[in-house]
Amino acid sequence: RKEVEQDPGPFNVPEGAxxxxxxxxxxxxxxxxxxxRQDCRKEPKLLMSVxxxxxxxxxxxxxxxxxSQYISLLIRDSKLSDSATYLCVVTSMDSSxxxxxxxxxxxxxxx
Amino acid sequence: DGGITQSPKYLFRKEGxxxxxxxxxxxxxxxxxxxxxxxxxxxxxxxxxQIVNDFQKGDIAEGYSVSREKKESFPLTVTSAxxxxxAFYLCASSTGSRYQPQHFGDGTRLSIL
Numbered sequence: 439r440k441e442v443e444q445d446p447g448p449f450n451v452p453e454g455a456x457x458x459x460x461x462x463x464x465x466x467x468x469x470x471x472x473x474x475r476q477d478c479r480k481e482p483k484l485l486m487s488v489x490x491x492x493x494x495x496x497x498x499x500x501x502x503x504x505x506s507q508y509i510s511l512l513i514r515d516s517k518l519s520d521s522a523t524y525l526c527v528v529t530s531m532d533s534s535x536x537x538x539x540x541x542x543x544x545x546x547x548x549x
Numbered sequence: 550d551g552g553i554t555q556s557p558k559y560l561f562r563k564e565g566x567x568x569x570x571x572x573x574x575x576x577x578x579x580x581x582x583x584x585x586x587x588x589x590x591x592x593x594x595x596x597x598x599q600i601v602n603d604f605q606k607g608d609i610a611e612g613y614s615v616s617r618e619k620k621e622s623f624p625l626t627v628t629s630a631x632x633x634x635x636a637f638y639l640c641a642s643s644t645g646s647r648y649q650p651q652h653f654g655d656g657t658r659l660s661i662l
Contacts, residue, residue: 470648
């Protein structure tokens with residue numbers, strides 16, 4: 439089983455839609471969780487950390503469910519510029535200094 | 550501006566040749582990392598270093614080597630032993646505290662001639 443699993447998509451949504459991605463992880467001892475965004479042929483960029491109580495940053499909301507070992511990302515009022523691949527990232531089983539990156543979920547926002 | 554600089558942006562390797570990818574950061578971060586990304590795939594960890602003069606193998610270290618002689622610099626050498634080097638190579642750094650996010654340079658694309 440992969441340490442981090444994501445639906446590769448693509449999710450194809452119209453502008454203004456709300457879209458949600460889930461990600462499951464296998465290490466129940468993971469302490470840190472992040473969402474990164476990666477544009478085509480570019481480096482990943484940190485979108486937001488995910489806190490136990492859930493957190494929001496503008497149109498983006500992240501949730502953590504430790505019992506079921508999944509994290510989610512909700513994007514409201516999608517913009518064309520949100521089109522990208524979203525990477526789910528968790529702390530490795532081997533070391534708290536290592537991160538494990540999911541393969542990503544691709545989002546396409548159409549006009 | 551603080552950041553991570555990778556060079557070159559594009560690199561071509563001949564058969565049997567070693568090539569070195571540069572990574573420099575001025576964020577005063579203790580930890581640095583090298584990843585490889587193949588098309589449509591996730592990031593795989595090659596090597597990481599939590600402190601100067603120390604580094605550890607990641608999941609796919611075979612055919613690669615690194616050094617960490619300065620805090621700011623973490624060069625990666627792709628040796629001729631790496632038979633399939635064509636990929637997007639990403640360098641990252643973090644504060645070195647536990648559970649911290651990593652920040653990336655803009656990558657080097659390596660191809661075989």
